Amino acid sequence: MPKRILALGLGNILNRDEGAGVYALKELEKILPEAIKSQVELVDGGVLGMDLLPYVERASHLLVLDAVDIGAQPGEVREYAKDEIELFYHGRISWHQLGFQEVLAVAKVRGKYPENVYLIGAQPADIKAGIRLSRKVNNSVQKMAKRAAEVLESWLGEIKKKKI
């Protein structure tokens, strides 16, 4: 099966730092060397919910950029490998309540979970309605993008090695 690497930026840019993942993706697009960019797919997933399932399911390697509330200092960037991301299904009232973890969970049940999943997240400082990142998270976005580029590069390296 051919390898497909997907970097997905998630979040709502109308809620300030909640959109950190989307901003990080844009930054990644700027700094990513052309040679890598041509071999990966960069997607602004916004708040699309289950519509993202086909993207997730066709990826062999999935890198997720998002705001995460981990009780850390605002702006702190943390990374999580596949098994550290909890997947769940929740009782819901409407479509609006679909979380990305449910998209991942559904992919898993359907036997289409990517071989590799990696999350780079930033602790938000302010998620009130608004269109700019807070100063602290603005700095994190650079860091998220830099780390994302490194992860993508290492994935490409691994894939190349396996081919040889």
Next chain:
Amino acid sequence: MANRIVIDPITRIEGHLRIEATLDGNNTITEAYSAGTMVRGIENILKKRDPRDAWAFAQRICGVCTTVHAIASIRAVEDALGINLPKAANLMRNMIVAQQFIHDHVMHFYILHALDFVDVVSALKADPKKVSEIQQSISGWPNSSPAYFAEVQKKVKAIVDSGQLSLFSNGYWGHPAYKLPPEINLLGVAHYLECLDWQSQVTKIHTIFGGKNPHPNFVVGGEPLPIDMNSDQALNAEKLAVIADSIKRMKDFVEQVYLPDLLAIAPYYLEYASLGEGLGNFLVWGEFPEGQLNEIDKLIFPRGAIINRDLKNVIVPDPRDAQKMKEFVTHSWYKYSQGDEAGLFPWEGETVFNYTGPKPPYEYLNIEGKYSWLKSPRWNELPMEVGPLARVLVLYAAGHKQTIELVNLVLEKLKAPVSAVFSTLGRTAARAIETKVIVDLLQKFYDELIAEIKAGNTDTFNDEKWNPRTWPKKALGFGYTEAPRGALGHWVIIENKKIKNYQVVVPTTWNASPRDHKNQPGAYEASLVGTRLADPGQPLEILRTIHSFDPCLACAVHIIDPRGKKVGEAGTGFNLVVR
């Protein structure tokens, strides 16, 4: 205070719907209160804008019920300016509306509603051979072998056993209110997983006619996509073939999976055929115009109001009647210039926020005063239910043959009297019934579009009134549509080429509205009274009835507290919990 339970999907964060219910000593609901805890306010954003742009803003009211607000908005402006649509454009719009219904209803049933009735854990006990026999007896759907269902069961078992993945973990599995045998449960789970493949293949009409989905593009005066068999940029033979294929997939799934599943599940939940109705008043603005917008007698889904279940005297409500169509804010966080006991006709409507509720986080709302961001729309001073049940009842009363046949089929299967339609189960069945009616209509619209194209009628845009210099100094418009969740109306006043006033009355505002100036409850509030909860800590029965309305309230913040499962339970939008 009596024992009051609260279901608030996102405690501690703003947004969504909150239900507070008071129980008696027997755990039966005596009173219920429905609160929208998030404000919309798009009316204020639209003021002073070019009316031709309004649809693009209005469509963003909701990211789930895409298209519906755009359709109501362009129709309101076309009504105000007296714009007639070319036949092909009207057919294309009808197809857009039809696709939205079919996609939305199927996904609502499987992803949001089915698990209120289908117990995933029980599916592990099913005999795949028996499931296969059941599937083959109810339809010709190809995924029906014992091996197929054994495979689905294996997948679900792997997840339950792994313990690592808590998918499905927050359902009320094992709750005494689950009644299906394991085989029907496995059938439901299998189709839950299948509809996720289906959904990605049935949005082609939106992506082709409107360039993208969700939120396709529209234009006042027609459809933005031209028809030209010799152009790659236009609607051509290749794109029509893609649409034809998409329609077939919709039809197959509705006829061979959705409707048969409904008929297989419903007989086990007959108690829901006698509870969960509430008001007995129903309103439909109408949909699928076959003539021009204001030719009400040419609507396939007729405009109608039913009062107190009286199907013999369906009234044709006039959305332009300022005496009958009013919104009240007595219990809503708004302020009216004439005082909060008054009702305002939408053309004279006001959107002035006035939050008087408790500072979050709070335990209970002040139900004596204002307690919701939803207004209370009323027709002739009465609360009305809108949505699939209202539409099916109006079609039934109008003698729509296919609807009558389908209603009778369901009632026969349930061995239930006609009064059973006024219920939670009736609402859920009505959704499936109208989906079947609409999927057939969609095929009809497609065939008619092909006929128009063959006859050379390929215009999709009427530009006569595009230039604002052709507009009157002042114009009033009403735009209607039937959204999947019910009657939707946009009222616009255009003055000096700009929007002077704009009011939107959405289906969930009708259904989820708080009490009004006469203290009359809204549809959700009324529907819950009398329902007994087996376990108030797991109020599954409330969710069943509220889900049967298919609530749609906009999403708020997408973030989660990893320490408290509670926020997770009610999670909204995009959440990432990290262990």
